[in-house]
Amino acid sequence: MEPGAGGVNYFNEAVLWLNDPLNWTNPGGLVDRLTEHLVISFWAVLLACLVGWPIGIWLGHRGRGGAAVVTLANVTLALPTLALLTILPLTPLGFGKPPVVVALAVFAVPPLLANAYTGLRAVDPEVRDAAKGMGLSGRQLLTRVELPLAVPYLAAGLRTATVQVVATATLATFVDGGGLGEIISAGFGLGISVGGGQIVAGGIFVVLLALIVEGLLAGVQRLVTPRPLRSVRSRRPTAAAPAG
Template sequence: MNIVSQTWDWLADPANWSGPGGVWVRLGQHLFLTTVCLLISCAIALPVALVLGHLGKGGALAVNISNVGRAVPTFAVLVLLLLSPIGTWGPWPTIVALVLFAVPPLLTNAYVGMRGVDGDIVRAARGMGMTGSQTLLRVELPLATPLILTGVRIAAVQLVATATIAALAGGGGLGRIITAGFNLASTPQVVAGAVLVALFALLVEAVFAIVERCSPYRSGERAG
């Protein structure tokens, strides 16, 4: 029996889907962790990108600083955080590591989207008497939405794939299926866990692609 059929047998076994360590529970934990990290990342990155993009100052520096995090492996950041005083703060070392990983694509895409808004449209809005905040919220933000959504999609998919490291810090998620497979020397379980993570990432990608297509300001149909 080859590894493919063994993996299929593992996935088809109802016992692996139920119980506190089953797939459904781990999937819920993975979704919760991904959602929390994505929301925190958006709360940090998007306001900074929108304001700097609106002002046209300091954005390049902020993007470059945030992109430094891409050069450092998330696992290395997690290890350092676990060895620091916050290592005892439950899931927070994992959350911080994942947030640092998700901020760069959010910040970069939102800033680029804001700076890509046609200057003539912005000047026309100001000529109509709009204040800076009104121009930002009513003109620039809608026109930058396609790239902002792209950044959110990229960050979400990356978080789904990377959130498996939570298992290394004792957290939940689909990564626990993979680490348990290693502990049991069960290659089919390891492969099954990897397949579940990949399928979950593809599902998230599809959901955000649909959201982008449904956006009234998607590429090619922007207001102007």
């Protein structure tokens, strides 16, 4: 066999596997696993938003807690998702989707929290002072001035968190959580010589799904960003943790 021929064969087998309609429509096929994957990812990102955004927005509005945000984000990122998936099934959550959702939510909190805080702190102090001078209350300042200006940062954090979750949800297969990881796991169960094409097909599908989600959320981010801020490309926010 020529060097690299095995990889080419597996890729060709993956294309053939993806072109077989039965691999899409059979019970436990791509359609079923894709649906499970998206449901898991949706609930994980939603849970992370309900935790990360309020804390980040509150701390950013108060102008305090920057060091705490950095510490919390770093500590959370240091927790291996696979380790959480191993531990959480031993809790009352049990096996299945609940521990997967919680583990992925923990993984998604740092970019949401950090970007929410950074977005509010990035508001020009002169704009904030002008709003206060017009008689806006703290709540009005937050909802009418700070949050609209922080939308690009919130959207950037959401993009990063969602793509990370979609890619990492493949690990759900280790705790019987479903998702596209089941396709890859089943391929390994057949052996690399028989299931190699299926393994590669599952990997390709996960990559394509992550790219599609990234593209869709990039469009959403542009739509929700105030028009005057769209042209400031050199200052486009990223999902990086704020400086301490």
